[in-house]
Amino acid sequence: MDSFPAASVERTVEWVDTDASGHQHNSAILRWVEAAEAELFRKLELPDYFPSAPRVQQVINYKAKLWFGQRVTASVRVQALGRTSLTLEFEVRGHPLETPGGGTPDGGTSDGGNVAAFGTVTTVHVPYGTTTAEPWPDHVVRAVQGFKDARDGI
Known part of the structure; x- marks a missing residue:
């Protein structure tokens, strides 16, 4: 698994990312994940991925609040x-929350560095002008597998 391509982005939880409880809204997680996904496909030089890769499944497990x-x-x-x-x-x-006393708005402690959410997103290849999934184009497979093979020393 570690040999497949990866990417990360850093963000700040903005006011618009929070809900009435003051912590992240559930939809914020997926927006940040999509930003990392975009970074990954820029890194792989696959700008044509997004217009032809609709989501068919999203699984998000929430473990901690972000403020x-x-x-x-x-x-x-x-x-x-x-x-x-x-x-x-x-x-x-989440990174450590910088507040007076290191606490959180709900009286808890900042558990920066811990996983706040994890999961999976599955997409399928649906070329422009079609409505059903088709095999990934060779250049996509080469980009993903080529990265993997280069990391494996193959």
């Missing part, structure tokens, strides 16, 4: 490349 002003790192890694599908695994980690 306004807190820095986070969202990381993605290709978990599996199938004939027509691609599964990314991800995690979002």
Whole structure:
């Protein structure tokens, strides 16, 4: 698994990312993951991935709260490349919250560095003008597998 390509982005939890409870809204996690996904496909030089890769499954497991002003790192890694599908695994980690006394708005303690959310996102290749999944183009397979093979020393 470690030999597949990966990417990370850092973000700050903005006010718009929070809900009425003051911590991250559930949708913020996926936006940060999508930013890391975009970074991954820029790194792989595959700008044509997004217009033809709709999501067919998203699984998000929430473990900790993230607060306004807190820095986070969202990381993605290709978990599996199938004939027509691609599964990314991800995690979002919070950095230590810088508040007076190190506490959180709900009276808890900042557990910066711990995984706040993790899961998977699965996409399929649906070329422009079509409505069903088709095999990934050779250049996508080469980019993902070539990165893997280079890391494996093959």
